[in-house]
Amino acid sequence: MxxxxxxxxxxxxxxxxxxxxxxxxxxxxxxxxxxxxxxxxxxxxxxxxxxxxxxxxxxxxxxxxxxxxxxxxxxxxxxxxxxxxxxxxxxxxxxxxxxxxxxxxxxxxxxxxxxxxxxxxxxxxxxxxxxxxxxxxxxxxxxxxxxxxxxxxxxxxxxxxxxxxxxxxxxxxxxxxxxxxxTPEDHDRFIAYTSSLPHVLATALVNSESMNTLTKYFVAGSFRDGTRVADINAPLWTKLFLSNKDNLLYEIDRFSAALQSFSTMLAEEDTKGMTRFLQQAAMRRRELVHETHSR
Amino acid sequence: MxxxxxxxxxxxxxxxxxxxxxxxxxxxxxxxxxxxxxxxxxxxxxxxxxxxxxxxxxxxxxxxxxxxxxxxxxxxxxxxxxxxxxxxxxxxxxxxxxxxxxxxxxxxxxxxxxxxxxxxxxxxxxxxxxxxxxxxxxxxxxxxxxxxxxxxxxxxxxxxxxxxxxxxxxxxxxxxxxxxxxTPEDHDRFIAYTSSLPHVLATALVNSESMNTLTKYFVAGSFRDGTRVADINAPLWTKLFLSNKDNLLYEIDRFSAALQSFSTMLAEEDTKGMTRFLQQAAMRRRELVHETHSR
Incomplete structure (x- = not known):
C-alpha cells in the first residue's frame, strides 16, 4: 500500500x-x-x-x-x-x-x-x-x-x-x-475497440436472424456472456457510437477481417490454421486476464 | 418440486x-x-x-x-x-x-x-x-x-x-x-448459433489487429464478458467447429449481416435506425434472461 x-x-x-x-x-x-x-x-x-x-x-x-x-x-x-x-x-x-x-x-x-x-x-x-x-x-x-x-x-x-x-x-x-x-484521440481509439465494439457485437449477436422463440432452450454460458451487454440503453449508446463514429467503423472492419479469416479457414477445412487462430486467441485472452487481475 | x-x-x-x-x-x-x-x-x-x-x-x-x-x-x-x-x-x-x-x-x-x-x-x-x-x-x-x-x-x-x-x-x-x-439436425443448427458462434466471436475479438500491448489498460466489463470463452481448448474446438461446419458458416454469415446492417446505419448516421437496432437487442436480451432465469 x-x-x-x-x-x-x-x-x-x-x-x-x-x-x-x-x-x-x-x-x-x-x-x-x-x-x-x-x-x-x-x-x-x-x-x-x-x-x-x-x-x-x-x-x-x-x-x-x-x-x-x-x-x-x-x-x-x-x-x-x-x-x-x-x-x-x-x-x-x-x-x-x-x-x-x-x-x-x-x-x-x-x-x-x-x-x-x-x-x-x-x-x-x-x-x-x-x-x-x-x-x-x-x-x-x-x-x-x-x-x-x-x-x-x-x-x-x-x-x-x-x-x-x-x-x-x-x-x-x-x-x-x-x-x-x-490524448483524447488515443482514448477514443482504444475505447472504440475495448468498449464500443463489444457492445455492438453483443447487440448484433441477439439481432441475428437466427434468434427465434426456441433459442432460449439452447442458450448456455457462452451466449449469455456474449450478449450480457446487449441489454443496452439505446438512445445513450446511439449517441456514444455516433460521437466516435470513425473509430468504431474502423474497429468493426478490423473485427470483420478477423472473423472472415476464420470463416475462410473453416470453409476450407484448414485444421492447422483454425487451431492456430484459436490458440492465439486463448493465449491473448489468458495474458489479458493475467495482466488485468480479473477473471 | x-x-x-x-x-x-x-x-x-x-x-x-x-x-x-x-x-x-x-x-x-x-x-x-x-x-x-x-x-x-x-x-x-x-x-x-x-x-x-x-x-x-x-x-x-x-x-x-x-x-x-x-x-x-x-x-x-x-x-x-x-x-x-x-x-x-x-x-x-x-x-x-x-x-x-x-x-x-x-x-x-x-x-x-x-x-x-x-x-x-x-x-x-x-x-x-x-x-x-x-x-x-x-x-x-x-x-x-x-x-x-x-x-x-x-x-x-x-x-x-x-x-x-x-x-x-x-x-x-x-x-x-x-x-x-x-432431431440431431435441429440440435446442430441451434448449437451452431447459441454455442459455436459466440466462441468464434470471442476469439475473433481478441484476434483483431487492434489488440496490442496497451489494450489491457482500457479493458472493461464488456470486453471481458465478450472474450471470456476465447480462452479455448483449440484442438477440441477445431474438431467441434469442423463437425458442424455448414451450420457454423451459415451462422457466421447471418451474424455478419446483422453487424453489417448496423455498420451501414452508423456510417450513414441513421440515428433512428441505430436506436431501433439497439432497442431490439435490449428487448431480446431481456426476454432471454427472463425466460432462462439467468443473469
Missing part, C-alpha cells in the same frame, strides 16, 4: 460529489490512506449519514455548498450531465488552486466545454478508473475496486502538470497498478 | 458413471427425489467416499462392475470418448431393458456408433441438460443446477418412446423447466 503513496498528500481536503458506488469507494479508499478531511455531497441523505457514521467522510451536504471552498481536490463521481449542471450552478464555490477531476470518461469537446465553465485558476483534469463492480449505491462501495485496476488520465491542453501528477499520485496511492496518460 | 415428479419412478436403481460436478449433481438431485438405490462409478475414490458418507449414493465402484446389471437407468456424466470406451469395455454389464442416457451432447453419427456397441435390448437415449456451474468435481455438485434449466433430448431412430419419456420425466422431476426434444 505504500508504493508511491509518499507522492500523495494526505494533509488535504478532498470533496467527493456523488457518493454512490464509485464515490463511496473513493471515500473508503482515501480514508484508508489517512486523508485528513473528506467532504461528501449527494442528494441521498441516507448514504451521507451512513458514510459519516462509518467515519468514511467528515462533512456531508445534500447540495452544492460554501464548504467546497475548502477543497484542494474535488472528485466528481456522477454522470457527465450531472457534473456539468453542478459546476454551472455552484461555480462560486470553486476557488483558485482547486483541482477537479471526474470518473465519467469525459474528454475532448466535452472536457473543453466543462473547462470553460470554471473560474480562473480552477483546473479540471479529466480521467477515470477502469474499475467498478456489480451493484450500485454507497452500500456497495469498496476501497478494493482500485486494487490493481488501471487509471486513465486524459489531460486537456492547459492542465497544470503538477495537477495531473496529483491525480496520478492519488490513483497510485489508492492501489491502481497503472496510470495511463493518453 | 412435485410437478410431474409423479411420472418419475423413484423405486428403481440408477447408476451414475462419472461422479464429477454434473454426475454429483444428478446424485444429489435424485437422492432428494427419494430414488431408492443409486450406484456411482468413478476412478476418483475420494469423490465416491464423500458421496457415500453424505448418503447421496449407496454403492460405489472405481471401475465397471457387475453391479451395473441392477441398473434400470444409467446416466453417463463423462466426456464422450470416456463414455464410448467404458461402454466398449463393460458391455457385458448392461442387461436388456436398461435405459442409458448421457450429458455430453452426443448426437447423430456418434450416437449411432454408440448404439452399435450396445447389447440387444439396451436403449441409449442421448440428451443433456443446459446446465452447469463454475468449478469442477463432486465437491461443487449441487441439485440446484437443474432448477429452471432446460433439458435437451436428441432421440435416435429406434429409441423406445417409453424410454424417452422416462428420461424426460427424470429431467422434470429434477426441476428442469423445459424438456425440449429435437
Amino acid at each position: 505504500d508504493k508511491e503513496a509518499s507522492g500523495f498528500n494526505t494533509k488535504q481536503t478532498v470533496a467527493i460529489v456523488g457518493l454512490g458506488l464509485i464515490g463511496g469507494s473513493y471515500a473508503r479508499g482515501l480514508r484508508r490512506l489517512g486523508v485528513d478531511h473528506i467532504i461528501a455531497v449527494d442528494p441521498d441523505e441516507k448514504a451521507l449519514q451512513q458514510a459519516k457514521q462509518e467515519g468514511m467522510v467528515d462533512d456531508i451536504y445534500t447540495a452544492g455548498t460554501e464548504a467546497l471552498k475548502q477543497a484542494d481536490l474535488v472528485i466528481f463521481c456522477t454522470a457527465a450531465d450531472v457534473m456539468i449542471r453542478f459546476l454551472a450552478e455552484n461555480k462560486a464555490f470553486f476557488t483558485p488552486g482547486t483541482i477537479l477531476t471526474d470518473v465519467a470518461g469525459i474528454k475532448g469537446d466535452t472536457a473543453t466545454a466543462i473547462a470553460a465553465l470554471l473560474p480562473e485558476g480552477v483546473d479540471f483534469v479529466p480521467g477515470h478508473p477502469m474499475a467498478g463492480r456489480e451493484g450500485r449505491g454507497y452500500a456497495m462501495a469498496s476501497a478494493d475496486i482500485f486494487n490493481g485496476a488501471n487509471y486513465i488520465l486524459v489531460p486537456m491542453e492547459g492542465n497544470d502538470e503538477e495537477h495531473i501528477l496529483a491525480v496520478k499520485n492519488m490513483a497510485r496511492a489508492l492501489g491502481c497498478s497503472h496510470v495511463v496518460r493518453v | 412435485d410437478k410431474e415428479a409423479s411420472g418419475f419412478n423413484t423405486k428403481q436403481t440408477v447408476a451414475i458413471v462419472g461422479l464429477g460436478l454434473i454426475g454429483g449433481s444428478y446424485a444429489r438431485g435424485l437422492r432428494r427425489l427419494g430414488v431408492d438405490h443409486i450406484i456411482a462409478v468413478d476412478p476418483d475414490e475420494k469423490a465416491l467416499q464423500q458421496a457415500k458418507q453424505e448418503g447421496m449414493v449407496d454403492d460405489i465402484y472405481t471401475a465397471g462392475t457387475e453391479a451395473l446389471k441392477q441398473a434400470d437407468l444409467v446416466i453417463f456424466c463423462t466426456a464422450a470418448d470416456v463414455m464410448i470406451r467404458f461402454l466398449a469395455e463393460n458391455k457385458a454389464f448392461f442387461t436388456p431393458g436398461t435405459i442409458l442416457t448421457d450429458v455430453a451432447g452426443i448426437k447423430g453419427d456418434t450416437a449411432t456408433a454408440i448404439a452399435a456397441l450396445l447389447p440387444e435390448g439396451v436403449d441409449f437415449v442421448p440428451g443433456h441438460p443446459m446446465a452447469g456451474r463454475e468449478g469442477r468435481g463432486y465437491a461443487m455438485a449441487s441439485a440446484d443446477i437443474f432448477n429452471g434449466a432446460n433439458y435437451i433430448l436428441v432421440p435416435m431412430e429406434g429409441n423406445d418412446e417409453e424410454h424417452i419419456l422416462a428420461v424426460k420425466n427424470m429431467a422434470r422431476a429434477l426441476g428442469c423447466s423445459h424438456v425440449v426434444r429435437v
Whole structure:
C-alpha cells in the first residue's frame, strides 16, 4: 500500500460529489490512506449519514455548498450531465488552486466545454478508473475496486502538470497498478475497440436472424456472456457510437477481417490454421486476464 | 418440486458413471427425489467416499462392475470418448431393458456408433441438460443446477418412446423447466448459433489487429464478458467447429449481416435506425434472461 503513496498528500481536503458506488469507494479508499478531511455531497441523505457514521467522510451536504471552498481536490463521481449542471450552478464555490477531476470518461469537446465553465485558476483534469463492480449505491462501495485496476488520465491542453501528477499520485496511492496518460484521440481509439465494439457485437449477436422463440432452450454460458451487454440503453449508446463514429467503423472492419479469416479457414477445412487462430486467441485472452487481475 | 415428479419412478436403481460436478449433481438431485438405490462409478475414490458418507449414493465402484446389471437407468456424466470406451469395455454389464442416457451432447453419427456397441435390448437415449456451474468435481455438485434449466433430448431412430419419456420425466422431476426434444439436425443448427458462434466471436475479438500491448489498460466489463470463452481448448474446438461446419458458416454469415446492417446505419448516421437496432437487442436480451432465469 505504500508504493508511491509518499507522492500523495494526505494533509488535504478532498470533496467527493456523488457518493454512490464509485464515490463511496473513493471515500473508503482515501480514508484508508489517512486523508485528513473528506467532504461528501449527494442528494441521498441516507448514504451521507451512513458514510459519516462509518467515519468514511467528515462533512456531508445534500447540495452544492460554501464548504467546497475548502477543497484542494474535488472528485466528481456522477454522470457527465450531472457534473456539468453542478459546476454551472455552484461555480462560486470553486476557488483558485482547486483541482477537479471526474470518473465519467469525459474528454475532448466535452472536457473543453466543462473547462470553460470554471473560474480562473480552477483546473479540471479529466480521467477515470477502469474499475467498478456489480451493484450500485454507497452500500456497495469498496476501497478494493482500485486494487490493481488501471487509471486513465486524459489531460486537456492547459492542465497544470503538477495537477495531473496529483491525480496520478492519488490513483497510485489508492492501489491502481497503472496510470495511463493518453490524448483524447488515443482514448477514443482504444475505447472504440475495448468498449464500443463489444457492445455492438453483443447487440448484433441477439439481432441475428437466427434468434427465434426456441433459442432460449439452447442458450448456455457462452451466449449469455456474449450478449450480457446487449441489454443496452439505446438512445445513450446511439449517441456514444455516433460521437466516435470513425473509430468504431474502423474497429468493426478490423473485427470483420478477423472473423472472415476464420470463416475462410473453416470453409476450407484448414485444421492447422483454425487451431492456430484459436490458440492465439486463448493465449491473448489468458495474458489479458493475467495482466488485468480479473477473471 | 412435485410437478410431474409423479411420472418419475423413484423405486428403481440408477447408476451414475462419472461422479464429477454434473454426475454429483444428478446424485444429489435424485437422492432428494427419494430414488431408492443409486450406484456411482468413478476412478476418483475420494469423490465416491464423500458421496457415500453424505448418503447421496449407496454403492460405489472405481471401475465397471457387475453391479451395473441392477441398473434400470444409467446416466453417463463423462466426456464422450470416456463414455464410448467404458461402454466398449463393460458391455457385458448392461442387461436388456436398461435405459442409458448421457450429458455430453452426443448426437447423430456418434450416437449411432454408440448404439452399435450396445447389447440387444439396451436403449441409449442421448440428451443433456443446459446446465452447469463454475468449478469442477463432486465437491461443487449441487441439485440446484437443474432448477429452471432446460433439458435437451436428441432421440435416435429406434429409441423406445417409453424410454424417452422416462428420461424426460427424470429431467422434470429434477426441476428442469423445459424438456425440449429435437432431431440431431435441429440440435446442430441451434448449437451452431447459441454455442459455436459466440466462441468464434470471442476469439475473433481478441484476434483483431487492434489488440496490442496497451489494450489491457482500457479493458472493461464488456470486453471481458465478450472474450471470456476465447480462452479455448483449440484442438477440441477445431474438431467441434469442423463437425458442424455448414451450420457454423451459415451462422457466421447471418451474424455478419446483422453487424453489417448496423455498420451501414452508423456510417450513414441513421440515428433512428441505430436506436431501433439497439432497442431490439435490449428487448431480446431481456426476454432471454427472463425466460432462462439467468443473469
